[in-house]
Amino acid sequence: AQSVSQHNHHVILSEAASLELGCNYSYGGTVNLFWYVQYPGQHLQLLLKYFSGDPLVKGIKGFEAEFIKSKFSFNLRKPSVQWSDTAEYFCAVNTDTGGFKTIFGAGTRLFVKA
Amino acid sequence: DTGVSQDPRHKITKRGQNVTFRCDPISEHNRLYWYRQTLGQGPEFLTYFQNEAQLEKSRLLSDRFSAERPKGSFSTLEIQRTEQGDSAMYLCASSSNRGTRNGYTFGSGTRLTVV
Numbered sequence: 215a216q217s218v219s220q221h222n223h224h225v226i227l228s229e230a231a232s233l234e235l236g237c238n239y240s241y242g243g244t245v246n247l248f249w250y251v252q253y254p255g256q257h258l259q260l261l262l263k264y265f266s267g268d269p270l271v272k273g274i275k276g277f278e279a280e281f282i283k284s285k286f287s288f289n290l291r292k293p294s295v296q297w298s299d300t301a302e303y304f305c306a307v308n309t310d311t312g313g314f315k316t317i318f319g320a321g322t323r324l325f326v327k328a
Numbered sequence: 329d330t331g332v333s334q335d336p337r338h339k340i341t342k343r344g345q346n347v348t349f350r351c352d353p354i355s356e357h358n359r360l361y362w363y364r365q366t367l368g369q370g371p372e373f374l375t376y377f378q379n380e381a382q383l384e385k386s387r388l389l390s391d392r393f394s395a396e397r398p399k400g401s402f403s404t405l406e407i408q409r410t411e412q413g414d415s416a417m418y419l420c421a422s423s424s425n426r427g428t429r430n431g432y433t434f435g436s437g438t439r440l441t442v443v
Contacts, residue, residue: 246428259434304370310429314376314384316361316373318371320370321370
């Protein structure tokens with residue numbers, strides 16, 4: 215069965231610090247990978263996605279993620295965080311052939327100090 | 329397009345009562361999903377509809393849970409004989425019929441508290 219592991223449950227950074235959130239998945243086939251974000255008081259929204267092509271994908275608000283197939287990883291990065299990036303971040307995976315559901319990680323709560 | 333709408337936003341019920349939640353997806357999306365999220369966890373898949381057909385159900389969906397999507401438009405999720413363990417945020421999401429690659433649009437969720 216597919217699963218998603220996020221390495222950190224809570225991360226605290228100061229503004230302008232660099233961010234990297236770890237995500238590993240378990241599935242041996244072709245996967246589609248996502249990062250979702252949930253800002254305080256708001257609904258989950260898609261941050262970026264990968265399904266083929268360049269393994270370095272760029273999303274909204276300066277976020278990017280790199281797919282490393284050999285490591286089953288899809289880490290999220292941002293060079294310089296802002297206070298407004300305070301949110302919960304979820305890594306997720308699905309497949310084109312493995313059914314219709316998307317599996318989510320447990321999430322990482324990011325707090326950015328102003 | 330107003331996104332995915334869920335109603336109610338909050339529901340407090342006594343143990344043993346039945347509750348029903350409603351989800352209105354984005355009108356042109358034919359795929360609809362229900363997830364459940366508890367504190368400190370990511371969303372857990374409950375069930376999936378393509379148009380009016382319920383194509384997949386999680387083992388989390390006990391026989392007290394039932395979901396429908398009549399006419400392939402809005403969907404309802406009913407929980408019968410609620411238990412305290414049912415307390416959670418119930419999320420609805422929809423997506424287009426372009427495979428599994430596009431990601432979901434989520435609603436704001438219905439927070440259920442069973443007392």
